[in-house]
Amino acid sequence: MKIGVLALQGAFIEHIKMLRSLGAAAVEVRLPQDLDDLDGLIIPGGESTTIGKLAVQYGLMEPLRSFAAERPVWGTCAGMIFMAREIGLDQPLLGVMDIVVERNAFGRQIDSFEVDLMIDGIAESDRPFPAVFIRAPRLIAVGRHGQVLARLADGTAVAAREGQWLVTSFHPELSDDGRLHQYFMHMVEAQKVAV
Amino acid sequence: MTQENGRQGDKNVVGSFKVKAGLAQMLKGGVIMDVVTPEQAVIAEEAGAVAVMALERVPADIRVQGGVARMSDPGMIKEIIDAVSIPVMAKARIGHFVEAQILEAIGVDYVDESEVLTPADEVYHINKHDFKVPFVCGCRNLGEALRRVGEGAAMIRTKGEAGTGDVVEAVRHARTVLGDIRRLQLMPDEELMTFAKNIGAPYELVKQTKELGRLPVVNFAAGGIATPADAALMMQIGVDGVFVGSGIFKSGNPASRAKAIVEATTHFKNAEILARVSENLGEPMVGINVSSLPEEEHLAVRGW
Numbered sequence: 001m002k003i004g005v006l007a008l009q010g011a012f013i014e015h016i017k018m019l020r021s022l023g024a025a026a027v028e029v030r031l032p033q034d035l036d037d038l039d040g041l042i043i044p045g046g047e048s049t050t051i052g053k054l055a056v057q058y059g060l061m062e063p064l065r066s067f068a069a070e071r072p073v074w075g076t077c078a079g080m081i082f083m084a085r086e087i088g089l090d091q092p093l094l095g096v097m098d099i100v101v102e103r104n105a106f107g108r109q110i111d112s113f114e115v116d117l118m119i120d121g122i123a124e125s126d127r128p129f130p131a132v133f134i135r136a137p138r139l140i141a142v143g144r145h146g147q148v149l150a151r152l153a154d155g156t157a158v159a160a161r162e163g164q165w166l167v168t169s170f171h172p173e174l175s176d177d178g179r180l181h182q183y184f185m186h187m188v189e190a191q192k193v194a195v
Numbered sequence: 196m197t198q199e200n201g202r203q204g205d206k207n208v209v210g211s212f213k214v215k216a217g218l219a220q221m222l223k224g225g226v227i228m229d230v231v232t233p234e235q236a237v238i239a240e241e242a243g244a245v246a247v248m249a250l251e252r253v254p255a256d257i258r259v260q261g262g263v264a265r266m267s268d269p270g271m272i273k274e275i276i277d278a279v280s281i282p283v284m285a286k287a288r289i290g291h292f293v294e295a296q297i298l299e300a301i302g303v304d305y306v307d308e309s310e311v312l313t314p315a316d317e318v319y320h321i322n323k324h325d326f327k328v329p330f331v332c333g334c335r336n337l338g339e340a341l342r343r344v345g346e347g348a349a350m351i352r353t354k355g356e357a358g359t360g361d362v363v364e365a366v367r368h369a370r371t372v373l374g375d376i377r378r379l380q381l382m383p384d385e386e387l388m389t390f391a392k393n394i395g396a397p398y399e400l401v402k403q404t405k406e407l408g409r410l411p412v413v414n415f416a417a418g419g420i421a422t423p424a425d426a427a428l429m430m431q432i433g434v435d436g437v438f439v440g441s442g443i444f445k446s447g448n449p450a451s452r453a454k455a456i457v458e459a460t461t462h463f464k465n466a467e468i469l470a471r472v473s474e475n476l477g478e479p480m481v482g483i484n485v486s487s488l489p490e491e492e493h494l495a496v497r498g499w
Binding site: 050114133 | 206207208211213214215218220222223225241242243244245276280299304457458460461462465
């Protein structure tokens with residue numbers, strides 16, 4: 001299984017390390033040709049404006065959309081923003097997933113937080129996942145084909161899945177817990193079998 | 196949205212070292228730009244900056260105008276915060292913990308305890324553990340970097356020589372830090388305590404650095420980066436991202452230079468892209484040759 005991590009900017013190395021520790025081949029994606037022969041893609045945390053602008057400048061928008069149409073894609077934080085249909089701000093979006101997202105939804109950096117989160121569908125889902133939220137976005141709406149996988153205590157949705165697409169407001173790559181990466185690898189495996 | 200799926204979480208914890216260092220993780224591979232007005236901040240964001248450093252005078256002007264350089268007007272920093280969606284950093288003087296308290300109170304995302312401003316304390320730095328806002332600090336070598344991390348810095352930048360446009364000190368400091376780490380990795384464990392003593396760094400952090408093979412926090416380069424090639428040079432030497440201070444808005448065409456430096460930082464190993472983005476950028480900032488700078492005008496020596 002070969003999974004790419006969009007490496008335009010942000011915390012891509014942490015994703016690659018986590019994937020490799022779980023036995024997947026992981027490569028950096030900077031240009032359209034880097035998407036060839038990948039089974040899945042992670043769009044990491046970083047600054048969504050920076051990632052979006054670089055994706056436009058280097059001709060990645062359409063290749064990423066066609067990739068996402070067929071194969072699993074997981075967006076964490078900035079990656080979730082980038083995959084959203086609507087965010088209410090003027091910046092480049094892939095718009096592949098039917099979700100509405102609010103950027104910086106919890107405030108500024110001093111409001112960034114850690115929390116133990118219950119996540120549906122991951123291994124040992126009765127054990128909380130240590131989630132790190134950094135100037136994080138939140139899900140305002142999830143389309144009717146999507147499913148919310150985790151919420152904060154106040155009900156705010158922070159993880160969702162729609163078919164081969166997965167999004168999380170937080171940064172599993174910063175936690176020493178590989179269960180979400182494993183979950184995504186299962187999605188990639190299932191899609192490979194289906195194709 | 197329906198509430199029936201997705202179980203609910205626990206209580207939130209703010210201000211932990213994990214979330215402070217985590218923001219720096221998200222800035223990696225990016226360019227942080229000095230800006231003095233909201234208009235410049237918007238240009239920086241448009242060009243793809245991952246964050247802006249809000250200040251009243253860029254280091255090049257501080258050099259020319261002299262006088263005491265202090266924290267910027269909080270009103271002006273707030274205008275910049277309102278102008279952009281990316282993180283906003285601001286500088287406090289070394290040891291001036293009240294300036295840092297003010298910056299935290301107005302919602303700055305990162306405080307730079309900076310040698311570019313006139314130090315407020317010539318012995319002690321700020322106890323950065325006391326704050327919920329994260330700090331970035333400058334260093335010239337591994338000992339200085341780990342002392343700052345020991346005080347609570349969640350991000351490090353090599354100092355270089357700010358406001359010169361001469362990359363030589365940025366290279367020297369990055370090579371020194373990274374070289375110190377490579378030496379440390381080859382050291383048997385019985386030598387670590389003496390090494391820690393000799394470089395004046397906390398033993399536990401020395402041990403951790405050896406185990407990680409890198410600094411325990413994100414490390415950017417700063418001080419003298421003026422061209423896309425300079426940024427890519429620092430990335431190839433092994434830093435996690437770059438600060439560009441005077442280099443952008445003291446150049447002939449800030450918008451295109453800013454964009455080119457962002458692209459060079461992402462594609463730092465791709466010489467064809469570097470060649471293309473380096474074309475037709477107009478005049479770079481004039482620059483001061485660091486070797487011609489009198490000793491007392493060196494900013495990098497500030498910090499203890």
